[in-house]
Amino acid sequence: MSDTQGPSGPEPEPGPPSSAGPAGLSGDMDYRQGAVDLLGVLAYGALTAFERLAEDARMAPSLADKVYVATMAAHQIEHFARVRDRLAELNADVMVAMEPFHAPFDAFHEYTAPKDWYESLLKAYVGDGFAADFYREVAAFVDPDTRALVHEVLADEGHGEFVVEQVRSAIAEDPAKAGRLALWGRRLVGEALTQAQRVAANRDALTSLLTGTVDRPGMDLAAISRMFSRLIENHTKRMAKLGLQA
Amino acid sequence: MSDTQGPSGPEPEPGPPSSAGPAGLSGDMDYRQGAVDLLGVLAYGALTAFERLAEDARMAPSLADKVYVATMAAHQIEHFARVRDRLAELNADVMVAMEPFHAPFDAFHEYTAPKDWYESLLKAYVGDGFAADFYREVAAFVDPDTRALVHEVLADEGHGEFVVEQVRSAIAEDPAKAGRLALWGRRLVGEALTQAQRVAANRDALTSLLTGTVDRPGMDLAAISRMFSRLIENHTKRMAKLGLQA
Numbered sequence: 279m280s281d282t283q284g285p286s287g288p289e290p291e292p293g294p295p296s297s298a299g300p301a302g303l304s305g306d307m308d309y310r311q312g313a314v315d316l317l318g319v320l321a322y323g324a325l326t327a328f329e330r331l332a333e334d335a336r337m338a339p340s341l342a343d344k345v346y347v348a349t350m351a352a353h354q355i356e357h358f359a360r361v362r363d364r365l366a367e368l369n370a371d372v373m374v375a376m377e378p379f380h381a382p383f384d385a386f387h388e389y390t391a392p393k394d395w396y397e398s399l400l401k402a403y404v405g406d407g408f409a410a411d412f413y414r415e416v417a418a419f420v421d422p423d424t425r426a427l428v429h430e431v432l433a434d435e436g437h438g439e440f441v442v443e444q445v446r447s448a449i450a451e452d453p454a455k456a457g458r459l460a461l462w463g464r465r466l467v468g469e470a471l472t473q474a475q476r477v478a479a480n481r482d483a484l485t486s487l488l489t490g491t492v493d494r495p496g497m498d499l500a501a502i503s504r505m506f507s508r509l510i511e512n513h514t515k516r517m518a519k520l521g522l523q524a
Numbered sequence: 525m526s527d528t529q530g531p532s533g534p535e536p537e538p539g540p541p542s543s544a545g546p547a548g549l550s551g552d553m554d555y556r557q558g559a560v561d562l563l564g565v566l567a568y569g570a571l572t573a574f575e576r577l578a579e580d581a582r583m584a585p586s587l588a589d590k591v592y593v594a595t596m597a598a599h600q601i602e603h604f605a606r607v608r609d610r611l612a613e614l615n616a617d618v619m620v621a622m623e624p625f626h627a628p629f630d631a632f633h634e635y636t637a638p639k640d641w642y643e644s645l646l647k648a649y650v651g652d653g654f655a656a657d658f659y660r661e662v663a664a665f666v667d668p669d670t671r672a673l674v675h676e677v678l679a680d681e682g683h684g685e686f687v688v689e690q691v692r693s694a695i696a697e698d699p700a701k702a703g704r705l706a707l708w709g710r711r712l713v714g715e716a717l718t719q720a721q722r723v724a725a726n727r728d729a730l731t732s733l734l735t736g737t738v739d740r741p742g743m744d745l746a747a748i749s750r751m752f753s754r755l756i757e758n759h760t761k762r763m764a765k766l767g768l769q770a
Contacts, residue, residue: 328598332581344571
């Protein structure tokens with residue numbers, strides 16, 4: 279299975295120098311906490327994605343669509359289980375690791391409750407795609423085993439084509455949908471960034487994975503700005519694939 | 525993985541003589557349709573179980589409970605996928621195979637919507653246990669490959685202990701719950717039997733798996749009565765395990 283999902287854009291910035299590699303996991307508490315935080319985000323993200331997709335399955339316009347979305351939901355639980363197992367290897371409890379992220383995820387889902395099937399599809403594709411890109415960027419800064427797991431879990435989301443096909447044919451049938459769905463896509467990214475900022479402000483360990491610490495270099499401001507450009511560029515490509523303006 | 529789930533009771537009656545065995549699958553159209561019907565029931569049963577468990581996960585009193593029930597839900601989708609693949613081997617489409625069972629399953633779930641977490645747990649344990657016992661009885665009369673798949677899929681339901689523990693401790697805390705839940709258990713089985721009769725009346729191929737045809741012996745009335753005794757006996761054991769009167 280490849281780790282490209284939809285447009286994947288250029289490779290993320292290289293990680294920290296190898297002196298701060300896997301060995302750092304036990305040595306640098308902040309660094310370990312950063313990895314645990316990233317996995318905690320992924321675990322809670324998978325769990326809430328399961329709930330959302332299960333809810334979407336109820337709204338599915340056909341039984342075949344229901345099966346498809348229910349299968350996507352079930353995959354989220356497999357992802358959750360793999361992340362939980364990795365956390366256990368790092369001597370961290372998944373329930374504890376997820377806790378700091380309840381509030382931002384719950385708020386995100388509360389503010390972005392889809393009103394119909396197409397809003398659901400867009401949320402699964404555009405919202406999750408944006409989040410996955412961001413997690414991959416952060417994963418460049420954790421130990422290789424955790425990084426490999428993150429990439430594997432995120433690669434298994436291949437629902438792109440299903441969504442693209444459905445959204446494009448819906449727009450072809452009713453062109454007015456395009457404007458409304460384009461707005462929805464912007465709103466999803468806006469809410470995601472709002473909640474990400476909230477996380478960044480509260481979780482120093484996670485933030486310092488990206489920015490580095492005195493002992494361990496991270497991204498400088500120019501690199502962070504390039505990262506955001508990559509995220510937005512990939513988002514724009516996904517929207518274009520759907521026939522929507524970002 | 526063993527195929528015993530909770531009290532499993534005596535082995536089902538032996539299947540038809542081997543002359544009507546796997547070869548019958550291609551030769552006897554009624555027989556093949558019976559196997560396809562059984563798999564169709566299992567597939568639609570798994571899909572509706574997914575939906576119900578996903579809904580239960582929303583009601584879960586703790587995040588750990590939610591994870592547990594969401595994992596049960598995800599397993600149902602794995603079961604669905606395996607049954608769908610077996611149907612494809614028999615040149616049958618899962619969507620078509622499920623169709624005759626939409627109405628009885630949807631009616632069953634409509635009439636037995638759980639009002640709280642404990643009713644949900646009981647439904648998953650007692651209702652699914654009863655259904656699984658019945659499917660195993662019918663599976664004695666299909667080809668060995670289909671039978672093996674049915675047993676494997678039904679074996680993977682090991683949520684017995686989780687439910688038993690939660691229900692028993694809830695009753696210990698509030699003994700009044702026992703009476704209400706005992707009633708609920710009886711109602712679940714009553715509704716299940718009502719819908720099963722509806723299926724039996726409409727699906728000759730499925731019914732004739734049990735009763736046999738001119739060319740292929742099945743159960744006589746005495747054997748069918750013994751089968752019902754086994755089903756009720758196992759149900760009573762499950763209720764007793766929960767500390768409830770059947």
